[in-house]
Amino acid sequence: MKIVVIGGSGLIGTQVVSGLSKLGHKVFAASPSTGVNALTREGLAEAMSGTNVVIDVANSPSFEDGPVMDFFQTSSRNLLAAEKAAGVQHHLALSVVGSERLQASGYFRAKLAQEDLIKASGMPYTILRATQFFEFIPAIVQGGTDGDVIRLAPALIQPIASADVAAAMVDLAVEAPVNGIVEVAGPEPLPLDALGRKYLTAKQDPRQVIADIHVGYFGTPVDDRSLTPDAGARIGAIRLDDWLKR
Template sequence: MKVVVIGGTGLIGSKVVGKLTEHGHEAVAAAPNTGVNTLTGEGLAEVLKGASVVVDVSNSPSFEDQAVMDFFRTSTTNVLKAEAEAGVTHHVALSVVGTERLQGSGYFRAKQAQEELIKASGIPYTIVHATQFFEFMKAIAAEATDGDTVRLSPAKIQPIASDDVAAAVGRATVGTPVNGVVEVAGPEAYPLDALVRKALAAKNDPRTVVSDVHATYFGVELKEDTLLPGPDAHIAETKLADWAAAQPQ
């Protein structure tokens, strides 16, 4: 089976390509550095020839409200049009647990717009909602930093290893389209402030994490369960401590 992975050279995409290749599929990484530009359409028709499935794990280079909306709308529209012309029979996209609850954020409004385009396309699809990656804790801390203080909500988060996200995307890719959303999450839930405090301490980072129920998460005030998956989520195996122990020092 030929699978084209949009964003196939990034953190998740490269792992998805590797896992599919290991299982005997023809997995092709499609990204600007492989000659495929989903914003202009360059290379799309060529790379999709003979493809059964398209996996979209791409991300916007800018998180500014209008730029990220333009990226997901334009890219997704171009990809879906090219898929329809190429006869692709399954579109798999990676999105975020809680996207529909985070609409105060321009980024998550753009992800919601992407999902709505996919649902309206007529192409059978599976949307994988993942919780936040262990690898993204540094970016969460950076976004919440003011001077030497990191102000974060104590709302719960159930982070996941990027390897487990890639495995979930891989399972969706070789499975039957669900024409809906499947969720995947890590095995442990933490208060967001405590998790980042732990991550910074492990790196001897001197910043102070302050708990604040009104602190925003990429512009959105969180409720206790905003970032948590539902009861039917697939729970991955990798625990934070095991993932951290395996990271290069």
């Protein structure tokens, strides 16, 4: 199959391109650096020609409310229109577990808007919702930094290695569209403050982590259901402790 990966040079995209290439598929890593821009439509029609599956793992360069909404809506509309014109058979997109429960955040409002556009497009589709990546933990800790301490909510999170997300994307790309949502999460839920302590211990960082119910997740209110998957989610193989040892 010919498979186009939008955002193919990013954290998830590079791993998806590698995994699908190893299976023998013809894979094109599409990004502005390779002449394909979903925002401006540059190179989209050419990239879609003869394509069977499109995987969208692109992320917005800005998380500000206006720009992030514009990015996901504009790029998705352009991409879906180009796919439909070219006869693409499967649109596979990466989204985030809990998006509908985190609507106080402009980023998650934009991700839900992206999902809605995909569902309404008439394209055969699969949406893979993933929990937060292990690779995001440094940003989570930085976001909770308050002087010499780290303040993180005690709400549950079930983070996952990006490699496990990419593996799930590869599996779904070669399967029939589900015309629905699939969730993937890490092997173990734990409170955000405990996640921060594990990370700081692994980094031999002596700062204290304080559980604070008021800080939310990057300022967005959260509880134990906000960042965790529903029953039946696919579960990644890589455990946090093993990832930290690397």
